Amino acid sequence: MRRTVLLAAGLFACALAQAGVRLDDSLSPRQRVEATTRFLYEGVGNWNADQVSALVAQVRGMEFRLRTAPYVGKNAEIYLTVADHVSGLKSPTAMRLEWTTRGRFAPGSLVPGTRALVYRGKITDAVMSDFFDFTIYLDARDWERGLEFDPVFEIDVVP
Amino acid sequence: MKRFLTVLAGAALCAAAAMLAHAATVAIASGPGRLILQVGSGTTTINQVNISVPGANVGDGTAVASTSVTPADPTCPANSILIDAQARSQTNQPRTATLTADSSTPLNSGTATIPFTEISWASSTPGGGPNGCLAAPVTIPSGTFSGASGQSLVSFGTSQRACVCAQFSYRNTGIVSAGTYTGRVTYTLTMP
Numbered sequence: 001m002r003r004t005v006l007l008a009a010g011l012f013a014c015a016l017a018q019a020g021v022r023l024d025d026s027l028s029p030r031q032r033v034e035a036t037t038r039f040l041y042e043g044v045g046n047w048n049a050d051q052v053s054a055l056v057a058q059v060r061g062m063e064f065r066l067r068t069a070p071y072v073g074k075n076a077e078i079y080l081t082v083a084d085h086v087s088g089l090k091s092p093t094a095m096r097l098e099w100t101t102r103g104r105f106a107p108g109s110l111v112p113g114t115r116a117l118v119y120r121g122k123i124t125d126a127v128m129s130d131f132f133d134f135t136i137y138l139d140a141r142d143w144e145r146g147l148e149f150d151p152v153f154e155i156d157v158v159p
Numbered sequence: 160m161k162r163f164l165t166v167l168a169g170a171a172l173c174a175a176a177a178m179l180a181h182a183a184t185v186a187i188a189s190g191p192g193r194l195i196l197q198v199g200s201g202t203t204t205i206n207q208v209n210i211s212v213p214g215a216n217v218g219d220g221t222a223v224a225s226t227s228v229t230p231a232d233p234t235c236p237a238n239s240i241l242i243d244a245q246a247r248s249q250t251n252q253p254r255t256a257t258l259t260a261d262s263s264t265p266l267n268s269g270t271a272t273i274p275f276t277e278i279s280w281a282s283s284t285p286g287g288g289p290n291g292c293l294a295a296p297v298t299i300p301s302g303t304f305s306g307a308s309g310q311s312l313v314s315f316g317t318s319q320r321a322c323v324c325a326q327f328s329y330r331n332t333g334i335v336s337a338g339t340y341t342g343r344v345t346y347t348l349t350m351p
Contacts, residue, residue: 032185
């Protein structure tokens, strides 16, 4: 009995620490995509310092397939999030992620360390999928080297 | 001991949950840097700086400033041209760009020549307008051509911009044959 209580307490603490249950996206066809930046403001122009350092990269048609089977029949919110520490970036505020979708999930934007709602409603399918077109905005002044980040989906069951 | 094992098992489950389904990764590489150099009005025409020396003053050492620029440069004051150099990098790793001039071929009028060491320029900050370099923090100093290739005019770091309006003048230090002398200076911007 005591062992069960301890285990339950541990898992509860674990759930609190994660603040949202991470969804399994291992069914997604591509686990790694690569992109290259370009200057957002090109050519001769009276650019200010922010504009001179503004970069953009695009990732088209990245499909995510989320295993939502455990939540079928429940009302839930699904969020997209990116960890606040992005490898290669000095500051999380130097990056902003925007995306559009094909309609299953909602478009939106976020900066590392935050999350954005992409779905709210009843979960009806064991696997939910959509294609994401990402546009990543970066500030060259805070970029030290090639960077990597993991878009992660979290689910919250709601009443 | 049992309690310790139970806690350990809980921690392992927690770690496993955190590692559940390794997320997809987006990897972004930096693209190349960019050099932007504009000398003159920005059209495909090469601007011509005209200097007219009165016959009575030839060789008297009194400098003569340019009397016209064709086509006129809308960004700069009359009789001067824009020199706008930008170096941009896609990371915060410092790089240095250098603007050089090649004035090794002298002005000539038939077989008579005038070395470009007789040509100077005075720099001023552009006053605004389109491409007015309002945010330019780097000045290209006033100077005199060296008459050589690879004369360094200014070096500056990435994400900076060197920008001036240059008014050219003839130093008028020697007696030369009468005639219309023409020549060309080539500017080059490099970033190793």
